Amino acid sequence: MYDICGARSDGKVLNCPRGSPSVKPDDLLSSKIQSLCPTITGNVCCTEAQFNTLRAQVQQAIPFLVGCPACLRNFLNLFCELTCSPNQSRFINVTSISKVKNNLTVDGIDFYITDAFGEGLYDSCKEVKFGTMNTRALEFIGAGAKNFKEWFAFIGRQAGLNVPGSPYAITFRPNVTEDSGMVPMNVSTYSCSDISLGCSCGDCPSSTVCSNSAPPPSTKEGSCSVRIGSLKAKCIDLSLTVLYIILFSGFFGWGYFHRRRERKTAMSKASSNVTDDQYQNIGRQKNENLPMEMLEDAPHIRNGVQLSFVQGYLSKFYRKYGTWVARNPIFVLFTSLAAVLLLCLGLIRFKVETRPEKLWVGPGSRAAAEKQFFDNHLAPFYRIEQLILATVPDGMHEKSPSILTDDNIKLLFEIQKKIDGIRANYSGSMISLTDICMKPLGQDCATQSVLQYFKMDPTNYDNNGGVDHVSYCFQHFTSADACMSAFKAPLDPSTALGGFSGNNYSEASAFIVTYPVNNALDKEGNETGKAVAWEKAFIQLAQDELLQMVQSKNLTLSFSSESSIEEELKRESTADAITILISYLVMFAYISLTLGDTPRLSSFYISSKVLLGLSGVVLVMLSVLGSVGFFSILGVKSTLIIMEVIPFLVLAVGVDNMCILVHAVKRQPLELPLEGRISNALVEVGPSITLASLSEVLAFAVGSFIPMPACRVFSMFAALAVLLDFLLQVTAFVALIVFDFLRAEDKRVDCFPCIKVSSSYADSDKGIGRKKIGLLARYMKEVHAPILSLWGVKFLVVSVFVAFAVASIALCTRIEPGLEQKIVLPRDSYLQGYFNNVSEYLRIGAPLYFVVKNYNYRYLDKALTICARDITNNYLCNS
Numbered sequence: 008m009y010d011i012c013g014a015r016s017d018g019k020v021l022n023c024p025r026g027s028p029s030v031k032p033d034d035l036l037s038s039k040i041q042s043l044c045p046t047i048t049g050n051v052c053c054t055e056a057q058f059n060t061l062r063a064q065v066q067q068a069i070p071f072l073v074g075c076p077a078c079l080r081n082f083l084n085l086f087c088e089l090t091c092s093p094n095q096s097r098f099i100n101v102t103s104i105s106k107v108k109n110n111l112t113v114d115g116i117d118f119y120i121t122d123a124f125g126e127g128l129y130d131s132c133k134e135v136k137f138g139t140m141n142t143r144a145l146e147f148i149g150a151g152a153k154n155f156k157e158w159f160a161f162i163g164r165q166a167g168l169n170v171p172g173s174p175y176a177i178t179f180r181p182n183v184t185e186d187s188g189m190v191p192m193n194v195s196t197y198s199c200s201d202i203s204l205g206c207s208c209g210d211c212p213s214s215t216v217c218s219n220s221a222p223p224p225s226t227k228e229g230s231c232s233v234r235i236g237s238l239k240a241k242c243i244d245l246s247l248t249v250l251y252i253i254l255f256s257g258f259f260g261w262g263y264f265h266r267r268r269e270r271k272t273a274m275s276k277a278s279s280n281v282t283d284d285q286y287q288n289i290g291r292q293k294n295e296n297l298p299m300e301m302l303e304d305a306p307h308i309r310n311g312v313q314l315s316f317v318q319g320y321l322s323k324f325y326r327k328y329g330t331w332v333a334r335n336p337i338f339v340l341f342t343s344l345a346a347v348l349l350l351c352l353g354l355i356r357f358k359v360e361t362r363p364e365k366l367w368v369g370p371g372s373r374a375a376a377e378k379q380f381f382d383n384h385l386a387p388f389y390r391i392e393q394l395i396l397a398t399v400p401d402g403m404h405e406k407s408p409s410i411l412t413d414d415n416i417k418l419l420f421e422i423q424k425k426i427d428g429i430r431a432n433y434s435g436s437m438i439s440l441t442d443i444c445m446k447p448l449g450q451d452c453a454t455q456s457v458l459q460y461f462k463m464d465p466t467n468y469d470n471n472g473g474v475d476h477v478s479y480c481f482q483h484f485t486s487a488d489a490c491m492s493a494f495k496a497p498l499d500p501s502t503a504l505g506g507f508s509g510n511n512y513s514e515a516s517a518f519i520v521t522y523p524v525n526n527a528l529d530k531e532g533n534e535t536g537k538a539v540a541w542e543k544a545f546i547q548l549a550q551d552e553l554l555q556m557v558q559s560k561n562l563t564l565s566f567s568s569e570s571s572i573e574e575e576l577k578r579e580s581t582a583d584a585i586t587i588l589i590s591y592l593v594m595f596a597y598i599s600l601t602l603g604d605t606p607r608l609s610s611f612y613i614s615s616k617v618l619l620g621l622s623g624v625v626l627v628m629l630s631v632l633g634s635v636g637f638f639s640i641l642g643v644k645s646t647l648i649i650m651e652v653i654p655f656l657v658l659a660v661g662v663d664n665m666c667i668l669v670h671a672v673k674r675q676p677l678e679l680p681l682e683g684r685i686s687n688a689l690v691e692v693g694p695s696i697t698l699a700s701l702s703e704v705l706a707f708a709v710g711s712f713i714p715m716p717a718c719r720v721f722s723m724f725a726a727l728a729v730l731l732d733f734l735l736q737v738t739a740f741v742a743l744i745v746f747d748f749l750r751a752e753d754k755r756v757d758c759f760p761c762i763k764v765s766s767s768y769a770d771s772d773k774g775i776g777r778k779k780i781g782l783l784a785r786y787m788k789e790v791h792a793p794i795l796s797l798w799g800v801k802f803l804v805v806s807v808f809v810a811f812a813v814a815s816i817a818l819c820t821r822i823e824p825g826l827e828q829k830i831v832l833p834r835d836s837y838l839q840g841y842f843n844n845v846s847e848y849l850r851i852g853a854p855l856y857f858v859v860k861n862y863n864y865r866y867l868d869k870a871l872t873i874c875a876r877d878i879t880n881n882y883l884c885n886s
Contacts, residue, residue, distance in 0.1 A: 013107030021112035044087030127196025129155035325693035329686035353636030390569035407516035459492035505848025542568035
């Protein structure tokens with residue numbers, strides 16, 4: 008073959024069946040041929056037009072094979088020898104010709120080539136990966152050939168019109184007859200393991216370099232385990248079981264000998280005239296008859312028990328403090344409320360952080376630093392808006408039918424038309440998708456959709472063959488011009504389809520439509536504002552119109568935008584406000600009932616504590632608001648978990664302290680003055696409340712060292728809220744207790760203290776003011792405590808508790824780290840279905856980048872200069 012004598016109707020040129028001698032090219036053509044075909048020197052059997060055609064054709068395959076130079080060199084040698092070899096007539100035989108515009112052209116040839124070359128070519132290319140698609144290059148340029156004969160058969164078939172491939176048939180033959188005079192082409196092939204041609208281990212795993220550098224197989228197992236017969240147990244489980252048996256045995260032995268010693272001691276005391284109960288009664292009567300002055304003199308002794316230094320100091324403090332509060336309740340109440348209300352002024356600067364990356368990634372973490380570097384130097388990743396349409400299974404265990412039907416694709420065109428028609432108002436401007444979408448080439452959005460095979464134009468659907476054209480593009484999306492997208496780039500079917508196995512795209516049961524939108528560093532700027540405005544309109548359209556359209560076709564639809572998670576978190580916070588309000592009302596009713604005395608119809612309006620309970624709930628709310636206000640002053644943004652969890656947390660702690668304080672006052676003798684009862688009550692429960700509250704504050708304060716922002720901020724807010732709640736309980740609430748007891752003693756109505764009951768009517772009810780033990784207190788004293796004091800019950804309780812503790816330690820090792828996005832969203836959120844569909848249908852994941860810092864760009868500048876000067880001749884400059 009020599010020169011070009013015609014062209015097919017699709018523009019592919021055809022060679023001339025001419026047996027002319029090889030010719031010596033000029034210097035320019037010779038240098039061009041050498042750049043692509045270094046094995047061909049001297050004379051050649053091709054014209055410059057033929058060589059240009061060869062170079063244009065092989066350029067389509069170079070991006071697939073450039074990762075392995077040995078494979079690429081062998082592949083280029085195959086076509087270089089076919090086109091320009093001076094010995095072409097010795098292994099090429101034209102078998103059929105055709106006439107194009109009165110010119111004879113080649114229509115079929117026999118290419119005699121040795122099996123050794125075919126095997127060498129295939130072995131060097133069979134493992135080469137096409138990095139963009141993360142699959143074998145032969146899947147695209149060899150139709151997934153399993154050997155060199157299948158590959159040659161694919162290369163040699165005559166391509167139809169507008170289909171990539173050879174314009175004439177090529178039959179590869181390994182054997183020749185003796186009288187034919189033909190000699191099979193047998194140019195040397197390069198092995199992918201050739202160090203001089205440097206294929207990567209991913210493209211040539213059989214290389215000795217790769218096998219020697221491979222890490223030794225790991226001998227480390229997932230976890231230590233021990234096999235006992237047919238039972239396999241983890242080492243930590245076995246260790247904890249042995250520890251529990253030892254503790255159980257030791258505790259049982261200690262209890263047994265301690266019990267025997269108690270019996271011997273009891274028998275020795277039996278001869279005494281005074282029993283232990285009598286001693287206890289005498290001691291109790293003595294303690295109850297002690298005047299207030301004697302209790303003040305012995306703050307370190309309570310009921311005959313020596314208190315610790317801290318408890319003794321706190322008891323002494325609360326003795327004086329309780330008396331002072333009872334004498335100055337107005338000053339204490341207004342001073343404490345003024346301090347908290349002052350902190351609440353910080354709510355003016357209150358802000359909520361709802362961006363997920365700011366909630367879960369610490370600002371000083373490696374991930375945050377690398378993302379900031381990437382965003383500042385290479386621009387942030389695109390905002391993603393997405394639709395997923397899927398078919399519904401016919402039965403319980405039936406496979407979902409294919410979504411690739413005429414009706415479904417036409418429905419997708421209708422949906423696209425509505426999305427293109429979205430106009431969102433941002434500062435008086437109407438924003439459309441074309442205003443914010445990513446446009447890598449030209450003015451068309453880089454929408455990832457099967458509609459790109461029709462250039463996003465519904466008129467092309469019928470003209471190009473409908474569903475058949477889609478099936479064709481699944482196999483030729485990287486090479487066929489008819490399959491190129493509107494934004495002039497190939498569209499991988501795996502980015503636009505879901506619910507298929509392997510590369511069987513025709514089985515897909517879901518359309519995945521993705522709209523990449525330009526992103527900006529400034530989250531408060533106009534670019535981000537425009538995108539958020541359009542995203543809200545997009546979600547509203549999907550909920551109001553698209554969902555009904557899809558469901559009417561017996562399909563499912565899920566959707567999401569870049570701002571969806573943030574917006575749903577905001578919606579959740581407003582929805583939970585009602586729940587928080589209801590919980591506070593329930594707690595208010597509970598406190599009002601439990602703080603009062605045993606309900607009696609005649610005295611309930613005096614003995615009830617409704618106003619006191621309401622005041623206590625208000626104090627809890629003020630402690631939460633004061634904590635949020637304080638940190639808002641410091642510029643710390645709140646989180647939704649603070650607004651949802653801390654109110655319940657502080658409410659539980661506050662209710663506990665309120666009940667303890669009120670019941671402690673009610674247990675005091677009525678003969679003592681009110682300030683004495685308040686003082687004694689604080690001495691009794693003040694140290695316990697103080698130490699318990701401080702331990703809670705310290706526990707949350709330790710959490711402020713956690714690097715995760717959401718947990719750290721939550722711990723900070725919770726620690727201060729619990730501290731403020733405690734301070735209000737021992738100041739404002741104690742003052743309120745004083746006012747409430749003064750009201751009850753003065754026979755004034757609860758909630759309406761200005762109304763006073765006449766003394767004659769109040770005296771008729773002699774039950775008012777008398778202490779009567781409640782039902783719960785009776786249960787604790789007469790049932791629960793006696794049963795718990797039994798030796799066998801004690802042993803059982805401790806054993807069960809330790810067993811649960813040991814089991815919890817063992818089960819902690821099975822906790823899997825991670826944060827599912829679905830967990831933090833409301834159950835009725837439209838994103839729940841979206842995340843389910845993403846895990847089921849989406850075949851692509853998050854982007855991965857390697858960013859090289861401090862690189863000497865002089866070498867890159869040199870390479871760019873070379874390619875800029877010789878980009879048409881040097882195949883290594885093409886991507």
